[in-house]
Amino acid sequence: MTSMLKILLKNGTGRYATRLYPAEAREPFAKNRADLSFDPGCCRLCKTCSRKCPTGAIEVDKENRTWKRDVFSCVFCGDCIEACPKSCLSFVARPPLPQKHHQQAVVYATVPERSKK
Amino acid sequence: MGMMKHLMVRSRRRSLWMMHFCLGGCNGCSIEIMAALTPMYDLERFGILNTGNPKHTDVLLVGGSVNHRNRRTLKNLIDQIPAPRLIVAVGTCALTGGIFNEAYNIIGGANRVVDVDVYVPGCPPKPEAVIDGILSGLDKFEQ
Amino acid sequence: MNLAKLWVPAAAVIAAPVFGGLIAGIDRKISARLQGRYGPPILQPFYDLYKLFGKDPLAVNRWQPFFAAMYLFGAAASVAWLALGGDLLVLFFLTTFTVGFLVLGASCVPSPFSRAGAGRELLQALVYEPVLILVFAAIFQQTGRWDAAGVWRQGGVLLAQTPLLYLCLFLVLVIKLRKSPFDFSASPHAHQELVRGVLTEYSGPFLAMVELGHWYETALLLMICALFWSSVPGSAILVAATVAGLIFVDNLFPRLTWRWMMARIWLPLPGLALLNLIWLMV
Amino acid sequence: MTVSVIPVGPQHPVFLEPFQLKLVVEDEVVSEALPRFGYVHRGLEALVVSKDFRQMTRVAERICGICSAIHGMTYCRAIEKLLGITPPPRAQMLRLVWSELHRMHSHLLWLGLFAEAMGFESLFMQIFRIRETVMDILEQTTGNRVIISVNVIGGVRRDLDAEGADGIRRALKKVAGDLERIRPVLVDDYSVRKRTEEKGILAKERAYELGAVGPVLRASGISQDIRRTGYGAYGELDFEPVVESGGDCQARCKVRYRELFQSMDLIRSGLDRLSDGEIQTKSKEKPEGEILVRSEQPRGEVVYYIRADGSKHLQRLRIRTPTFANMAALMDLLPGLDLADVPLVTLSLDPCIACTER
Numbered sequence: 039m040t041s042m043l044k045i046l047l048k049n050g051t052g053r054y055a056t057r058l059y060p061a062e063a064r065e066p067f068a069k070n071r072a073d074l075s076f077d078p079g080c081c082r083l084c085k086t087c088s089r090k091c092p093t094g095a096i097e098v099d100k101e102n103r104t105w106k107r108d109v110f111s112c113v114f115c116g117d118c119i120e121a122c123p124k125s126c127l128s129f130v131a132r133p134p135l136p137q138k139h140h141q142q143a144v145v146y147a148t149v150p151e152r153s154k155k
Numbered sequence: 156m157g158m159m160k161h162l163m164v165r166s167r168r169r170s171l172w173m174m175h176f177c178l179g180g181c182n183g184c185s186i187e188i189m190a191a192l193t194p195m196y197d198l199e200r201f202g203i204l205n206t207g208n209p210k211h212t213d214v215l216l217v218g219g220s221v222n223h224r225n226r227r228t229l230k231n232l233i234d235q236i237p238a239p240r241l242i243v244a245v246g247t248c249a250l251t252g253g254i255f256n257e258a259y260n261i262i263g264g265a266n267r268v269v270d271v272d273v274y275v276p277g278c279p280p281k282p283e284a285v286i287d288g289i290l291s292g293l294d295k296f297e298q
Numbered sequence: 299m300n301l302a303k304l305w306v307p308a309a310a311v312i313a314a315p316v317f318g319g320l321i322a323g324i325d326r327k328i329s330a331r332l333q334g335r336y337g338p339p340i341l342q343p344f345y346d347l348y349k350l351f352g353k354d355p356l357a358v359n360r361w362q363p364f365f366a367a368m369y370l371f372g373a374a375a376s377v378a379w380l381a382l383g384g385d386l387l388v389l390f391f392l393t394t395f396t397v398g399f400l401v402l403g404a405s406c407v408p409s410p411f412s413r414a415g416a417g418r419e420l421l422q423a424l425v426y427e428p429v430l431i432l433v434f435a436a437i438f439q440q441t442g443r444w445d446a447a448g449v450w451r452q453g454g455v456l457l458a459q460t461p462l463l464y465l466c467l468f469l470v471l472v473i474k475l476r477k478s479p480f481d482f483s484a485s486p487h488a489h490q491e492l493v494r495g496v497l498t499e500y501s502g503p504f505l506a507m508v509e510l511g512h513w514y515e516t517a518l519l520l521m522i523c524a525l526f527w528s529s530v531p532g533s534a535i536l537v538a539a540t541v542a543g544l545i546f547v548d549n550l551f552p553r554l555t556w557r558w559m560m561a562r563i564w565l566p567l568p569g570l571a572l573l574n575l576i577w578l579m580v
Numbered sequence: 581m582t583v584s585v586i587p588v589g590p591q592h593p594v595f596l597e598p599f600q601l602k603l604v605v606e607d608e609v610v611s612e613a614l615p616r617f618g619y620v621h622r623g624l625e626a627l628v629v630s631k632d633f634r635q636m637t638r639v640a641e642r643i644c645g646i647c648s649a650i651h652g653m654t655y656c657r658a659i660e661k662l663l664g665i666t667p668p669p670r671a672q673m674l675r676l677v678w679s680e681l682h683r684m685h686s687h688l689l690w691l692g693l694f695a696e697a698m699g700f701e702s703l704f705m706q707i708f709r710i711r712e713t714v715m716d717i718l719e720q721t722t723g724n725r726v727i728i729s730v731n732v733i734g735g736v737r738r739d740l741d742a743e744g745a746d747g748i749r750r751a752l753k754k755v756a757g758d759l760e761r762i763r764p765v766l767v768d769d770y771s772v773r774k775r776t777e778e779k780g781i782l783a784k785e786r787a788y789e790l791g792a793v794g795p796v797l798r799a800s801g802i803s804q805d806i807r808r809t810g811y812g813a814y815g816e817l818d819f820e821p822v823v824e825s826g827g828d829c830q831a832r833c834k835v836r837y838r839e840l841f842q843s844m845d846l847i848r849s850g851l852d853r854l855s856d857g858e859i860q861t862k863s864k865e866k867p868e869g870e871i872l873v874r875s876e877q878p879r880g881e882v883v884y885y886i887r888a889d890g891s892k893h894l895q896r897l898r899i900r901t902p903t904f905a906n907m908a909a910l911m912d913l914l915p916g917l918d919l920a921d922v923p924l925v926t927l928s929l930d931p932c933i934a935c936t937e938r
Contacts, residue, residue: 039769039771041768043546050331054194054330054336055194056200060290069738070724071722109276111256115638116723120732120737133277133280136275138273140266163349174591178619180934182645182933183645183646183726187726190711193709194708197330197335200338200339202346207493210500210505213353222620224619224621237501239353255627257630257631258623279727414586478699478700550702552700552771552775553775555775
C-alpha cells in the first residue's frame with residue numbers, strides 16, 4: 039500500500055506523462071514504416087512489386103501506364119520496397135490519414151513515357 | 156432552443172464512451188487501442204471512456220476482419236448501441252480483410268456488415284492514428 | 299411550517315447534482331493526475347449526462363424507466379428532506395427505499411450481469427445500513443436531537459468525540475460511491491466481471507437518470523459528513539478531506555470480492571461504530 | 581441458491597478478444613464452464629495455397645500481434661532449415677534481441693491487463709506507462725510498434741547501428757528502474773495478494789498431465805523452456821528458466837515479472853556479443869521436405885510443422901500454439917471458482933485467442 043502511495047504521489051506531484059497529441063505531435067521516427075511513397079519517374083512497370091505484395095494491394099497496368107496501390111489493403115510490410123529493382127518505392131514516416139469513404143483508398147500514379155535510349 | 160441544441164452537439168462531441176470489439180485479426184489493433192487509453196496518449200482527455208458495454212456506447216471501434224461466425228455477433232452488438240453512434244474501423248483487417256482477405260473463413264472488412272463511418276488505415280495503426288480517426292468522425296454528431 | 303421555508307430544499311435539489319457532478323469531475327481529474335495522465339476536463343460529467351439525455355431511449359421493458367425515475371426521485375427527496383432539516387430516522391428509511399428501487403430496476407431485466415449486480419448491491423446495503431443507523435444514533439446521543447436542523451444549529455465538532463464512527467462513515471462512503479476496494483455492484487470503469495453490474499442494462503436517458511440519482515446520493519452522504527463539524531468553514535474542510543481520502547483509496551486498492559467484504563467488513567464495521575457509541579454513552 | 585448461466589463473451593470488457601465462456605453459476609460459484617470458439621478463425625494455414633512461401637512470412641507475423649516477432653522467426657527458421665541455409669551470426673543475434681523485446685512488451689501488456697482484471701486501474705496505467713518505453717524502442721529500431729516485420733527468410737531486414745544499441749541499453753535501464761518500483765505492489769501488497777494468492781492453483785502433476793506450457797508450467801514448478809534447446813543465438817547465452825512453485829495466480833505473475841528481467845539480461849548480453857557482418861543469407865532455392873520447429877513464445881512453446889514439395893507454394897503448414905495447450909488447464913481450473921476470480925484466473929494463463937484459432 040505504501041509503495042503504491044509513493045507511486046501515486048510521485049505521479050501526482052510531477053508532470054503528467056501525456057503527450058497532448060493533436061496539439062503537441064511528436065516527430066515520427068526517421069525509419070518508421072508508416073506509409074509508402076512511389077516515384078513514378080523511375081518506374082519501368084516491371085510488376086515485381088505487384089507480384090511480391092502479400093495482400094495484392096498493388097496493381098500495375100502496362101497498357102495504360104498506371105500504378106495503383108490500395109492503401110486499405112496495404113499492410114506496410116515493405117516487401118515491395120525490397121523487391122523493386124529500380125528503388126522507386128520508399129517508406130514515409132507519417133501514417134496515412136483516416137478516411138470517411140472506401141473509394142478514397144486507392145493511390146493512383148501515371149508512369150510517364152520515357153524516351154528509348 | 157438553439158442554445159440547447161448547441162449544447163447537445165458540444166456534449167456529444169466531448170463525451171464519447173467507446174467500446175472496442177476485436178474480430179478475426181491478429182489482435183494488434185486492440186492492443187494499440189488499449190495503449191491509446193493509457194497515460195502516454197490518454198483518450199480520456201477527449202471524454203473517451205472505455206465502457207465495454209454496447210448499451211452505453213457512442214463509439215464502436217472495430218478491429219479485425221469479419222468471418223462467418225462473428226458477423227452475427229457484430230450485428231447484434233450494433234443493434235444494441237443507441238443512436239447517435241459512430242463506428243470506426245481500425246486497421247487493415249477491418250478495412251478490407253487485409254492479408255487474410257483470401258482465407259476461406261473471411262468475408263472481408265467490417266463495411267461488409269455495418270456502415271462504417273471512419274476508416275483508420277495501418278497495420279496496426281499507431282495510437283495517434285486511432286485518436287485521429289475518432290476525432291475526424293466527430294462531424295457525425297453535428298446533425 | 300410556512301411556505302417561505304421551502305426555498306431551502308428547492309435550492310438544495312437544484313444545487314446538489316451540480317455539487318455531485320463537480321465532485322465526480324474533480325475525482326476524475328485528480329485520479330487521472332495520480333495515474334500520470336492529463337485527464338478529462340472538470341466539467342466532463344456534465345457533458346456525459348447531457349449527452350446521455352440526448353441518446354435514443356432504449357428501454358428493456360416498461361418497468362425499467364419507472365424504477366430509474368423512482369431512484370432519482372428517492373435520491374432527490376432524501377436531499378430535500380435533509381436540507382429541510384428533517385428527521386434523520388426518516389432520512390434513513392428514504393435512503394433504503396432509494397437503494398431498493400435501484401435493485402428492483404436492475405433485477406427486472408433478464409440480463410444475468412444486471413441481476414448478479416443487484417444481488418451484490420443488496421449485500422452492500424446489508425453492510426452499510428447498520429452503520430448509517432448507528433451514525434444517526436450517535437448524533438442523537440451527542441446532541442439530543444433527531445432532526446438535522448437542530449443538529450446543525452447545536453454546532454460543535456462532533457468529530458472530536460466520534461473518530462471511529464467517522465471512519466466507519468468513510469467506509470460507507472467508499473461502498474456507496476463505488477470506489478475501488480468495494481466496487482463490485484457497478485464499477486465506473488470497465489474491466490469488471492459483471493461489465494457494469496446494476497447499470498449494465500440501462501441506456502441513454504435512463505442511465506442519465508440513474509447517474510443523476512447517484513450524484514444526489516453523493517451530495518447527501520457528504521452533507522451527512524458535514525454534520526460532524528457543524529460550522530461552515532469546518533464542514534468545508536471535513537468534506538474536502540473526505541473527498542481527497544476517497545480518491546486516494548480508490549487508486550490505492552484493487553477491487554476485492556464481496557465474500558471478502560462479508561467476511562472482514564460486515565461485522566467489524568458496525569462493531570467499531572458501536573464501540574464508539576458505547577464510549578459516547580459512558 | 582439460484583443457478584444461472586452467465587455468458588462471458590464474445591464481447592466482454594475483460595477479454596480483449598472474442599471468445600465465449602459460458603459459466604454455469606450457482607450462488608456466484610462456477611460449477612461448469614463451457615468455452616466456445618471460432619470468432620477469430622480465419623483459416624490462415626490454408627493460405628499456403630494462394631500465397632508463396634516468402635509472402636507467408638508476413639502472414640505468420642500476423643497470426644498474433646503480441647508475439648508476432650517470434651511467430652515470424654519460427655516460420656523463417658523452419659524454411660531456412662528446409663532450404664539448408666543458416667542466417668549469419670549477426671542476424672541470429674538481432675533476432676534474439678528483437679524477440680526478447682517482443683517478449684517484454686507481451687509480458688508488460690499481460691501485467692497491465694492482469695492489474696485491470698483485479699480492478700486496479702492505477703497500477704494498469706503505471707504498467708502501460710512503463711510499456712511505452714519498450715514500444716518506443718521497438719518503433720525506433722524497427723519502424724513499427726506491434727508488428728515489427730524484421731524477419732525475412734535468411735536473416736533480418738533491418739540492421740541495428742551502435743546508436744540504436746545504445747538507445748536500447750538506455751531504455752532497458754529506465755524500464756528496470758520503473759519495474760523495481762512496482763515490484764512491492766505486485767508481490768507484497770495485502771489487497772493484491774488477497775486477490776491473487778491461492779487462486780486457480782494448478783498443481784505440478786496436473787500441469788504436466790494437462791500439457792500446459794510456458795510461464796503457466798514454470799509457475800507450477802516444472803523447469804521447461806524451449807529456449808534452452810539453444811535454437812538461433814540462444815545457445816551462445818547462458819540462462820536458467822524462471823521457476824516458481826506456487827502454481828497460483830501470484831506465482832504466474834511472479835514468473836512473468838521475473839522473466840522481464842531475464843529478457844533484459846538476454847538483450848544486454850546479446851547486444852554485447854553482436855558480431856559484425858552480413859545480416860542476410862540469400863537463397864534462390866525452393867523449400868522441399870518436411871520439418872518440425874519449436875520456439876518459446878511469451879506464452880510458451882509454439883510448434884510449426886511444414887511440408888513442402890519444392891514448388892513456390894508450401895504443401896502444408898500446421899501450427900500448435902501455446903494457448904491451445906493451456907486451454908485444457910483453464911477448463912480444469914474454472915469449476916469451483918468464485919465468479920469474481922474468473923477473469924483473473926483466465927487472464928493469468930494469458931490466453932491468446934488470435935493464436936489459438938488462427
